[in-house]
Amino acid sequence: MTTLPTSSFPPPSSLRFTSRNPLEGRALPPSGWWSLIQGQGRKSMRQVHYQLNQLATVLAAKGKGIDVYMSQGIFGKKSRRTVDLTHITHAYVDLDVYKTQIMSDGKSIDTVARMVLLDCDDFGIPKPSCIIHSGRGLYLKWFWRQPVPSSEAGRAIAINRALVQFFRDFGADRAAVDMSRILRVVGSVNSRSGNRVEVLWTNNVDGDVLRYDFNTFADEFLRPPLARAGVVAPTRPVRAGRKDAPWETVEQQQRLGRKLFHRADWHLGVLADLRRLAELRHDSGIVQVAGAGRQAGLDLFGHLGACQLAMVIPAPQLPAEIEAWGRQILPDWYIDGEFSRHCSTLLDRARQAAAGERAQHGGKSVSPNWTYNKDTLIDLLEITPAEMRQMTRLIDGDEKRRRDREAWRADHTGQDRTAYLAANSVSRDKPWKAEGISRATWYRRQQAVAGTG
The missing domain is CATH 3.30.70.1790 (RepB DNA-primase, N-terminal domain)
Structure with missing residues (x-):
């Protein structure tokens, strides 16, 4: 074995794993x-x-x-x-x-x-x-x-x-x-x-x-090259709707607990949200659509899931990956029947993309793969606000703001909303309304009483 210098990076914690692999040093899960x-x-x-x-x-x-x-x-x-x-x-x-x-x-x-x-x-x-x-x-x-x-x-x-x-x-x-x-x-x-x-x-x-x-x-390691070299690189605006909005730095996003965007992370996250949506709507976790729209409902779930995989999985492996994923949330009779036919155009487009071919859309040269933005996915799937609380990627602006408020409250008070309101019953009971005065006046009276006490 060749002896080379060891890394200058700091050592890990004192916790040690006993690898079950006699030839490598991986830390392995208990089963799989x-x-x-x-x-x-x-x-x-x-x-x-x-x-x-x-x-x-x-x-x-x-x-x-x-x-x-x-x-x-x-x-x-x-x-x-x-x-x-x-x-x-x-x-x-x-x-x-x-x-x-x-x-x-x-x-x-x-x-x-x-x-x-x-x-x-x-x-x-x-x-x-x-x-x-x-x-x-x-x-x-x-x-x-x-x-x-x-x-x-x-x-x-x-x-x-x-x-x-x-x-x-x-x-x-x-x-x-x-x-x-x-x-x-x-x-x-x-x-x-x-x-x-x-x-x-x-x-x-x-x-x-x-x-x-x-x-x-x-x-x-996944930070932009300039940021990794010690130079702060801008990424995206803090809020949409303000032309003069400052740009968030990588450090600011990390401080807010946000992950930097990575394509594979996004698409596999959407795939997990589709699986979770199936679990929320169907006890078995298998999408069951009744009535005249049964085929269209299954096609929608299958198509949107296959589109996410097409953005991550190499084209030669894609058919088998799509089938394996489909069997997790779609009925076997559908996978064994219409699903492969329904995916045929998508697979052709994936092979075209792998070969470097481009398509024309809106006068622009784009990848032939089908892509959908977040709002379109939410609308197509008719995801409710209650369901969004269980999602990681398919959330709208209202749910995002709710999570930001929860994160801010937990960071500044150490409490979630329920605990915060329980500890601050005055905010919940609003006693100033019973006295017919403003909130500010009521608080000033309380401060005055406390001062004279």
Whole structure:
């Protein structure tokens, strides 16, 4: 194992995790499913799903074979679909350095790994938790301090995409950002090179591999480049409707508890809201529409959900992801029947977008994928104010202001609205009305009485 400098980033808390994976240092959830994929000859792969408590045993028995891969996410069932994801354990980037000019002059893979770490130092990027030689290229992995729930899948994808952008000169694979990604198992053999997959370097601090806090990492790493370099960069207006409104800085948004916008985070959040809406409206969580509009109602839910996935999932994986998601909230008879036909145009558009084709809309060149803004989604789905209280993305201005007031009250009083009113019964009872005087006059009288007392 090559010895390289450890990270200058501060060590994590003293909490230690015992990884169930004998070959890596991930912090794993207590349960879930993962997938092992093994080559079966030219262009043939065999995938088997295992429970998480079988990880060490399976890898010890099968992890040293030829062309062995494993899923990088943890899933809720025998699946490797993003919609079935339950936990994320790390960020990753796949560097195809053998395709770049970097290795054209005969540099060794160890030298390239050192160059990666030097770039991290020079540009203020957190060093990976480990660097793995994939047999030809490099895997860089940043382990999270604890398993991250699937609700953060959008930000996790955004982190992977940002890493790809940063390491593009090292041949970062732009496709290797999704949550259903598979990477080679440490100890297996890469048939293309004959080399064994091995850990080149681990970022050890106090005898343990360095793990990062996901939220801190995301808040810092996903900031605009100027802000990350110490320069405050504007993002968007504080309020609409004021031409002279100042711009919120990244720091102001973080202080208000707001996440910066990331496309994948938004679309997967809308997908979660659709699932929650189905649960609120139907005891089974499966959309049931009666009457003459049954087909149209199912088509609407299916179409809007598929549109969100089309903005996040690579086109080759999209049909299977859409079907897996549809079975979570739509009747099987509909999925097995009309749903695939209904999605055919959407899938064609996704393939066009993946090929770089553009469409004309309103005189502008746009992506062929269907997109809907938040207000349109709320109107189409007829989401009520009561339902919006259970949503994370599909909320209108009134619900947003209500949440802002609640957040302000909790921040300044430590109470929610109910507790605040209970502790301030005067505001609720309005005794000045019974006396036929103004609120200000009533308070002045109370202050006068208190002063003479």
